[in-house]
Amino acid sequence: MKRTIALGILVIATLLVVSGCNTIRGAGEDIEQGGEAIQRSAS
Secondary structure, three states, rough: OOHHHHHHHHHHHHHHHHHHHHHHHHHHHHHHHHHHHHHHHHH
């Protein structure tokens, strides 16, 4: 029983970390696109 609960917590934690990384990557891409748009308008 304890092993099942521990495994469930591990799976949930792993999913949260992976989704967090994707969210951060998406935000980074958005910021990069914004910077590129500023560079194009400044040229």
